[in-house]
Each structure stands twice: as structure tokens, then as C-alpha cells.
Amino acid sequence: MSTPRRPRRTARLLAAFATLALVLAPAFADARPGGGISSGSRGSRSFSAPPATTTAPRQAQPMDRTLSQPSAPRPGVAGAAGPVSSGGFGRGLMGGIAGGLLGAGLFGMLSGSGFLGGLGSLAGMMGFLLQVALIGGAIFLVMRLLRRSAPRPAMAGGPSGSMPRSGMARMMEPGGGMRPAMGAGMGPSSVVEILPNDFEAFQRLLVEVNAAWSRRDAATLERIATHEMAEYFANDLRDLTARGWANQTRDVALEKGDLAEAWAEGRDEYATVAMRFSLIDVTTRIADGVVVEGDPAVRQTATELWTFVRRDGGEWRLSAIQQSS
Known part of the structure; x- marks a missing residue:
């Protein structure tokens, strides 16, 4: 029969x-801000890995999403790696x-x-x-x-002779400022001194970005991040919503942090900071609130390199997020 x-x-x-x-599930395994991939721009150093630090001793992952273009190679200087396509x-x-x-x-x-x-x-x-x-x-x-197998760009320069002091809290102690790592030149640039109040701003932005992301607050993200990063956040939030999901990151606590490098390009000043932080990271279904990823009672830990930029000494804004390998 x-x-x-x-x-x-x-x-x-x-x-x-x-x-x-x-097949599609791994794409949203990390639904927090940045999506667990490397995005944004670091000026002329976008295709050069930040120096290693005690917080992030391994080479950072190259950019998966960036609007920056590789700099033209100069005589005697190795060319920058091309953009990594995410696709x-x-x-x-x-x-x-x-x-x-x-x-x-x-x-x-x-x-x-x-x-x-x-x-x-x-x-x-x-x-x-x-x-x-x-x-x-x-x-x-x-x-x-x-x-x-994604190509890893050559590191801009090794760690400086005096390693940065680890831990954002210790870096912000009076007199406990830190010398930036000295990267090789990538066009006209100069070392920028990062002061304790700058580190306070970086830590505050870590919390504010996650809070705005959880609220889906596009206006705040546009204010505290570059337009490029705000667009990436908006696209990621739209993708989550299209799946019927919402991601909440809360109770963000910086565990350790140190400066990888800081430099100036014209009117802009950049600072790349390695940060290890813990948080509650939960993705739920919008329709009924059922948890599809994460645990509301269990903290998760992440190590990322955040690059901040400011113009003419103004407010720092988030310019890039890179994953630690």
C-alpha cells in the first residue's frame, strides 16, 4: 500500500x-549593539589593527562593515588591507x-x-x-x-615600551593617566593625550549606547555615535524587528579597560580603548516576551575595542566597535 x-x-x-x-541563527547569536561583528571607522587606521593591550592581548578582528576606504600605499610602506566584505x-x-x-x-x-x-x-x-x-x-x-580565513591586516605598531595600566578605574586615579600606545604613522597624525575625564566619558558612553540600543532610541544613538555607527545600529534594530525580536542589554558594568592608541588627524582626535564588560543580554519575542536568546538572570562577558572620535575638542562619540579575536 x-x-x-x-x-x-x-x-x-x-x-x-x-x-x-x-543557517540563519548564527547571524543573530550576538544581538547586542554591534551585532558581535566589527563595524565603523577609525580614520586612516580603519584597516590597521590596534596595538594589543592587557585587556585585549590578541589582534582585533578586521572591519566587517565600514565606509572608510583603504589609504593609497606609500613608497616603503606596506599597503593597508582591503575592506572585508560581510556577505x-x-x-x-x-x-x-x-x-x-x-x-x-x-x-x-x-x-x-x-x-x-x-x-x-x-x-x-x-x-x-x-x-x-x-x-x-x-x-x-x-x-x-x-x-x-578573513584577511587580517598588519598591525600598525607594536605595544609601547611602557604598557598601559589596565583597568579603567585605575586609569582614572589622580595622576594615573596613561601614555597612549605608539602606532606607526598612517598619514599625518600625532599622539593625543588622554586624560582621566576622557576615560570617564568612554565608560559613560559604553553604558549610554547599550541603554539607547535597548530603548531603540535612534535619536540618542545619532547624538552619541557617528552617523555611520548610528546607521548600522538602525539597520540591526530593523533586522531584529523584522524577525519579531527585541534585544535588551542592561546592567552594563566595565570590568577592565585600557587604551590601545590615541591620535589626531586634522581637526579630529581618535582614541581606541579595549574594554571587557559584563551585562545582561537577552533577546525576546516581541509578540509574547518569550526569551529566545540569553538568560535574564545570568551575566555575560564581552571584550571589544571601541574607537571614539571628537572634533575640535568637543564631545566624544562612538566611531567603531571591533571584536577581540
Whole structure:
């Protein structure tokens, strides 16, 4: 007796949707401000990794999203690395493999064959589930390889002779100011002295950015961040809303921080600060408030490099967020 085709087709559709969920879920594994990727601009040093610090001893990840353009190479100076494209499965050979796996698997599921086709009804159901696991696992591994294989720009310069004092609180002690790390020149620039009140501003902005993000307060984000960063935040918030999700980051506490480098370019002054902070990071469904990511009772820890910029000695604004490798 033949097996009804409708349940089998329904099972294939469910398996296909499950595969898509596995593929798309990592994109929002970090829904906090910045989305767990590197975004923004650091002036002429956007394609040069900040010097390592005690808070972030590893090289920072290159920019995934930036409006900056690589500087033209100068004689005797290594050229800056090109911008890193953020783009799904479209990164060279690995992207083709990932797209092929996804396309072949989904088409096979819907047509009744897939990678493990030709099985009976019960065995076929088990085959569908196994296909979901195989395809999802393969895509996950490919995406990890894509991130790891992204070109890492050469470091602008090694740490300075006197390592910065770690801990934002200690850096803000009277007389406890810190000498910036001395990076190699990337065009006309000069070292900028960062004072205790500047570090207080950086710590305050860490809290304010997260609070504005949680409120979806576009006006405040536009005021305390550059227009570029505010646009990235707005796009990320729209993507979350389109999924029916809302992200809340609260109780942000700076655990440790130190200066990577500070420099001037014309009227603009930049400061890149490594910060390790803890927070409550929870993503919920807008419709019913059900938690889809995170735990309201468990603090999470993140280490990021935030770059701030000010013009003519004005207020500092967030210019970039980079992930620590």
C-alpha cells in the first residue's frame, strides 16, 4: 500500500525550514549593539589593527562593515588591507561550497531525494532529520572557516615600551593617566593625550549606547555615535524587528579597560580603548516576551575595542566597535 504523499511533503517542508533556521541563527547569536561583528571607522587606521593591550592581548578582528576606504600605499610602506566584505555565502570558493550544500540539500528535501534519498517512509523521515543535521553542521563549519580565513591586516605598531595600566578605574586615579600606545604613522597624525575625564566619558558612553540600543532610541544613538555607527545600529534594530525580536542589554558594568592608541588627524582626535564588560543580554519575542536568546538572570562577558572620535575638542562619540579575536 502506498504511503500518503501529503505527510511526507509536509515533513520535507519542515526539514527545509529547520535547515534555514540553522543557517540563519548564527547571524543573530550576538544581538547586542554591534551585532558581535566589527563595524565603523577609525580614520586612516580603519584597516590597521590596534596595538594589543592587557585587556585585549590578541589582534582585533578586521572591519566587517565600514565606509572608510583603504589609504593609497606609500613608497616603503606596506599597503593597508582591503575592506572585508560581510556577505553570507559569497566569499570565494568556501562560499560556493556553502551555497551548493544548502541548495542541494533543500532541493533534495523538497523533491524527495536529498543527500539520502530513496528511503522508505519511516527511514525517509529519519533521513530528513539526518540531512538537517548534516547540512546545518556543514554550513556552521563553513561559516566558521569563512570568519577565520578573513584577511587580517598588519598591525600598525607594536605595544609601547611602557604598557598601559589596565583597568579603567585605575586609569582614572589622580595622576594615573596613561601614555597612549605608539602606532606607526598612517598619514599625518600625532599622539593625543588622554586624560582621566576622557576615560570617564568612554565608560559613560559604553553604558549610554547599550541603554539607547535597548530603548531603540535612534535619536540618542545619532547624538552619541557617528552617523555611520548610528546607521548600522538602525539597520540591526530593523533586522531584529523584522524577525519579531527585541534585544535588551542592561546592567552594563566595565570590568577592565585600557587604551590601545590615541591620535589626531586634522581637526579630529581618535582614541581606541579595549574594554571587557559584563551585562545582561537577552533577546525576546516581541509578540509574547518569550526569551529566545540569553538568560535574564545570568551575566555575560564581552571584550571589544571601541574607537571614539571628537572634533575640535568637543564631545566624544562612538566611531567603531571591533571584536577581540
